[in-house]
Amino acid sequence: MVKLRGFIRSDKLAFALRLLLGAMILVATIPKFTDIEKYSVYMIYSYHVFPMYPINIARFLGLVAPYLELLIALGLLSGVLTRLSAAGWGIMSFVYFLTKLHIIFIQGRIVPCGCFPGVLPDMLVTQSIWIDAVTMPLCAQIILAKGEFLNARALLPRRWKEKLRPIW
Numbered sequence: 001m002v003k004l005r006g007f008i009r010s011d012k013l014a015f016a017l018r019l020l021l022g023a024m025i026l027v028a029t030i031p032k033f034t035d036i037e038k039y040s041v042y043m044i045y046s047y048h049v050f051p052m053y054p055i056n057i058a059r060f061l062g063l064v065a066p067y068l069e070l071l072i073a074l075g076l077l078s079g080v081l082t083r084l085s086a087a088g089w090g091i092m093s094f095v096y097f098l099t100k101l102h103i104i105f106i107q108g109r110i111v112p113c114g115c116f117p118g119v120l121p122d123m124l125v126t127q128s129i130w131i132d133a134v135t136m137p138l139c140a141q142i143i144l145a146k147g148e149f150l151n152a153r154a155l156l157p158r159r160w161k162e163k164l165r166p167i168w
Contacts, residue, residue: 014082014145017138021089022076024135029069031118040066043114048107049099068092076142079152083143084167090139097132100125 007013032039041062044050050058068088075085103109103125112121113128147153153161153168161168 011149025073032066086139086142093132
């Protein structure tokens with residue numbers, strides 16, 4: 001049990017997961033910037049989950065999501081604010097997961113998810129829901145790890161390291 005706990009909190013595992021998650025998010029996000037309206041805003045509209053009136057929350061989320069995803073991917077890959085980035089992706093995955101559950105079970109529809117427009121453009125919400133279910137525990141591991149292995153926090157002055165430890 002102690003070895004398992006040590007493995008789960010391992011910095012080297014967190015580093016590998018950071019790179020894996022960061023690369024996956026980057027591959028999913030970059031193609032969205034070629035046409036944010038088509039690959040992000042329209043996809044959120046097609047979910048019929050977020051309101052468009054009186055305030056168009058669906059459009060706002062569609063415009064903001066790719067930029068948040070890009071910041072999270074860059075944070076994970078570069079080792080800057082890794083816990084914050086992992087927490088951000090964990091929260092986004094949870095929201096995506098709940099949205100997809102709503103679409104599948106409450107609305108009774110199966111629609112394209114728009115998750116990987118450049119690589120897997122035909123992926124459906126029923127297929128992509130598993131990605132969210134798997135990435136949430138991976139984010140938890142990154143958050144719980146010591147976070148010392150190949151992390152940009154090592155470049156900071158000592159007093160900043162301690163202050164930023166909860167989010168870095």
